[in-house]
Amino acid sequence: MTRPVAAIILAAGKGTRMKSDLHKVLHPIAGRPMLLHLIDSVAALKPERTIVVTGAGREQVEAAVSPLGVLTVVQTEQLGTGHAVHQAEEAIGGFAGDILILYGDVPLVTTATMARMLERLHGADEPATVVLGFRPADPGAYGRVIAKGDRIVKMVEYKDATPEERAETLCNSGLMAVRGEDLFALLALVGNENAAGEFYLPDIVMLAAEDGRSSAVIETDAAEVAGVNSRGELAAVEADWQHHRRIRAMAEGATLIAPETVWFAFDTQIGRDVMIEPNVFFGPGVSIADGAVIHGFSHIEGATIGAKAEVGPFARLRPGAVMGEKSKVGNFVEMKKTVLGAGAKANHLTYLGDAEVGAGANIGAGTITCNYDGYFKYRTIIGDGVFIGSNSALVAPVTIGAGAMVAAGSVITADVEADALAIARGKQEARPGRAKRFREVMAAKKAAAKK
Missing domain, CATH: 3.90.550.10 (Spore Coat Polysaccharide Biosynthesis Protein SpsA; Chain A)
Structure with a gap:
């Protein structure tokens, strides 16, 4: 018994x-x-x-x-x-x-x-x-x-x-x-x-x-x-734990290009045929589905990465980030409490916080969801198939309807209906000869200052 x-x-x-x-x-x-x-x-x-x-x-x-x-x-x-x-x-x-x-x-x-x-x-x-x-x-x-x-x-x-x-x-x-x-x-x-x-x-x-x-x-x-009584012993035990976890990841079907540079958390879940490039750090709460690719120098915690999704290089996924199947975040993109729909892309220099991005949407370089007013957080909803032009600011709470387009450089403060084109930027002016006259005046001032 x-x-x-x-x-x-x-x-x-x-x-x-x-x-x-x-x-x-x-x-x-x-x-x-x-x-x-x-x-x-x-x-x-x-x-x-x-x-x-x-x-x-x-x-x-x-x-x-x-x-x-x-x-x-x-x-x-x-x-x-x-x-x-x-x-x-x-x-x-x-x-x-x-x-x-x-x-x-x-x-x-x-x-x-x-x-x-x-x-x-x-x-x-x-x-x-x-x-x-x-x-x-x-x-x-x-x-x-x-x-x-x-x-x-x-x-x-x-x-x-x-x-x-x-x-x-x-x-x-x-x-x-x-x-x-x-x-x-x-x-x-x-x-x-x-x-x-x-x-x-x-x-x-x-x-x-x-x-x-x-x-x-x-x-x-x-x-x-092995006991831990000092910082050095702590580092040694950590290194041993990581070594065995890397071996297990590869035995279970993941590819680690440079295993010694990948750092897992105690609960990291990795599917089959996942590719992890060098210098990737996983904090707690990460799940990676089959066929995903994690490019180098990415920092990921509290995130769910869908099948065949692509992360990085130099991406940061914070808690609450969810990437749908075949979605992509590229270099210098940060996500927090955001769902990126299947096939959606944010390839460059973007912050997506407290947002929902629909399937197939394209988020242009330099886009920011302005989710915080110094006191409260607000959500941004981006529908399926939306195209957000580069260097746009979406001031939450705001909804961009399915199929809509936002012109580059826009600051969007109101909802955009489905299939509409939203443009929110100052009118461009060109004043002939002004640049030349400016240079002449400033050069004269500089010459006078040297006398």
């Missing part, structure tokens, strides 16, 4: 090495706070409870997780990982299930790895705990796991390890799986007689061993349990 699952996520550290007013675990990876990456992976296990242990800056963490139904408890003193987990005892109550212990600054642990930990916890030998181990290129100051096969003989913090123990390459990630019936009983036995004077969570492994119950270790790749 499958047992219920709970997760305790430790996020009480001050994160002083980040040198930031933002809590460490809220720094983003691929556009989403690292803590929320972890919570999302936990959520796939359908846990009965998820508890985050907070400390310094807890208000920020609470604000981030409470909308997700995640509980928080406070560790007022930083007395070690064992002490931190102990703070969740009251919130988790007499939970009769399996508990995962995770870290908010170790954000990329997958649901699959968590499931492996839980599966091993219920192996035939019934280990008291399961520890997630890894073998980094440089073991450094990580705690060591001494094991025979996957059975743990000893776990020791680096500060307390002998030279022989420090030579071991299997390290403790800190992540564990423990039965709810065992966890807090073992924690109650943990002391702080060690080099740091802290209550170490890993001590429960050896305490269980003293009671005749062995523990097991399973291994994962070092990148999956």
Whole structure:
């Protein structure tokens, strides 16, 4: 029978090495706070409870997780990982299930790895705990796991390890799986007689061993349990995430001309036969349908791009931008809260904000929808097949009827009926000889000024 699952996520550290007013675990990876990456992976296990242990800056963490139904408890003193987990005892109550212990600054642990930990916890030998181990290129100051096969003989913090123990390459990630019936009983036995004077969570492994119950270790790749304690480590984890996301995009049928220059968000959706040129950045909330082309140096967030649509180069799509099938925005075009109908085009130097552009419309270079009066936003409606001449300003709220034309250089302040030609610009005059006389007068003045 499958047992219920709970997760305790430790996020009480001050994160002083980040040198930031933002809590460490809220720094983003691929556009989403690292803590929320972890919570999302936990959520796939359908846990009965998820508890985050907070400390310094807890208000920020609470604000981030409470909308997700995640509980928080406070560790007022930083007395070690064992002490931190102990703070969740009251919130988790007499939970009769399996508990995962995770870290908010170790954000990329997958649901699959968590499931492996839980599966091993219920192996035939019934280990008291399961520890997630890894073998980094440089073991450094990580705690060591001494094991025979996957059975743990000893776990020791680096500060307390002998030279022989420090030579071991299997390290403790800190992540564990423990039965709810065992966890807090073992924690109650943990002391702080060690080099740091802290209550170490890993001590429960050896305490269980003293009671005749062995523990097991399973291994994962070092990148999956990479921790973030500084801006440099944040950048390294981001780079690793992006690397794997690019590989996945290409495996799923997208072409990336220069993969290392494309940056995805955590939720970017990409169809088949999508072409992405170099130096493209995707913020959260982007969906790209089959066959679309994203030209270089485009910045896209919160946008929906239809099948065989074309973006850029040097285009910016902001939240609420929707491009219909085979529509096109070209270089130095910006869209925000705008629907561009099927086959519609805005090829150059245009701003479309709070607008609806009909199918097949052509928006000339330099066109601006004037959507803001300094206080409120207004909508512009452009019908099917409309032609907007270059360097036009459409002062919202305004509607351009289907099939209408707007002459270049017009400032449109009133609705234009369907199939009409709208011209709103000053009358051109030419005064013969005026330019020549102007030059003569000014040249004489300049000569006089030099005397």
